[in-house]
Amino acid sequence: NAGVMQNPRHLVRRRGQEARLRCSPMKGHSHVYWYRQLPEEGLKFMVYLQKENIIDESGMPKERFSAEFPKEGPSILRIQQVVRGDSAAYFCASSPIGGEQFFGPGTRLTVL
């Protein structure tokens, strides 16, 4: 019974490049959340998605960041034209509706 999968685990990008982070939820979970964690800080909510639907993106920066959860395939968090301040750990969690969340191992993004 596989847990939440994220890839890549580590991603290095130069300033101005695009970063794509992928998340496959646990089997049977229809809801995905993305969080960002800066060093020595807690988790900050970014976006909450269902299949083919963004439910809440109030934590997402208005520019350069986007997220999707297509009917088929993983959820993707896309960061365009990355800057050094985007360097962080990005975690994905999945849950049944309103239920317990389970986290993936995270993607560590480093922007050079």
Add this chain to the structure above:
Amino acid sequence: GIQVEQSPPDLILQEGANSTLRCNFSDSVNNLQWFHQNPWGQLINLFYIPSGTKQNGRLSATTVATERYSLLYISSSQTTDSGVYFCAGVSGGSYIPTFGRGTSLIVHP
């Protein structure tokens, strides 16, 4: 959204000691979880506990929803308990958890 405060922010223990971590909420919650982030960064589910008391081995948790707090007890601590402990709550009508800033625990052998 709700505010979540965790205390203490830092805790240093000798192996074998007991400890209590606290999580206070600014409003009532209908969903509350405790997580352990180990030194490798993995987030591990400890408890899903909107109310009441649960126990799992050396760990137990109690949430008193009416008084807006939750406690995590660690007994006979081990070095592998080191890491950061987060609580996260969801207030009524929302599906978005708010995380506290965490309690950083170091257990010395």
